[in-house]
Amino acid sequence: MTLAARAFAQLATWPDLTEVEPSCGTGRALAAAHGEIAHFHSDQDLDLCLTARVIRRFEEHLEAATAVRLIPGSHWVTLRMEVVADFDLLMTLVSLALRAHQNLPLREQGAPARCNDRRSAVVARQGFGAD
Numbered sequence: 729m730t731l732a733a734r735a736f737a738q739l740a741t742w743p744d745l746t747e748v749e750p751s752c753g754t755g756r757a758l759a760a761a762h763g764e765i766a767h768f769h770s771d772q773d774l775d776l777c778l779t780a781r782v783i784r785r786f787e788e789h790l791e792a793a794t795a796v797r798l799i800p801g802s803h804w805v806t807l808r809m810e811v812v813a814d815f816d817l818l819m820t821l822v823s824l825a826l827r828a829h830q831n832l833p834l835r836e837q838g839a840p841a842r843c844n845d846r847r848s849a850v851v852a853r854q855g856f857g858a859d
Contacts, residue, residue, distance in 0.1 A: 730771040731809040735818050739766065744826055752845045762829040766822065767804075767843045775804045775843035776821055779828040786824075793817060799844050806844045 729737075739745055739758055745765065750757035755769040768774045780803050783790065790796045790805060795814040797806040807818055 731812070731815050732768055732771055732774055735774075735809065735815055736766075736768050738819075739822060742822075745822075750843070752843050754845050760826055760829050764843075765825050765829065767845060769845050772809050773806060774809065774818075775806050775845060776818070776825055777804050777829070777843070778821065778825050779803050782824055782828045797844075802842070802844055804842070804844045 736756060736758070740747055744760050745758045746760075748757050748759040748764065750767045751764060752767060755767055755774075757764055757768070758766045764777060766774055766776050778786075783798065783803065783805065787798070790798055795807050795810065795817060797808070799806070805821070807814060807821070809815060809818065
């Protein structure tokens with residue numbers, strides 16, 4: 729079982745998360761009462777909706793994490809799960825995401841989820857985030 733599959737299986741047991749169809753149409757997704765939280769796109773890659781506020785608050789730490797990719801203007805971060813530390817980071821970030829979504833103003837709850845799956849191709853063409 730891959731780390732991403734193990735993470736999905738564990739997160740799916742959390743009482744605040746439910747498996748849903750991903751709005752992007754790719755892979756599997758988990759949502760909380762206020763909207764989609766995670767999209768598992770492959771055996772290693774997933775997007776997590778942290779919200780703009782959380783990304784700003786922890787931006788330096790997120791940028792320092794080799795497993796995390798930030799895309800300018802996105803409320804989502806992309807994680808590449810390769811080692812156990814990435815699994816642990818994901819569990820922490822999902823907890824942050826759940827808390828962030830609970831604190832969203834009503835007008836922002838349930839906003840359409842636009843994960844990084846489709847944004848990544850556009851960003852790569854524009855030269856952002858190139859490795």
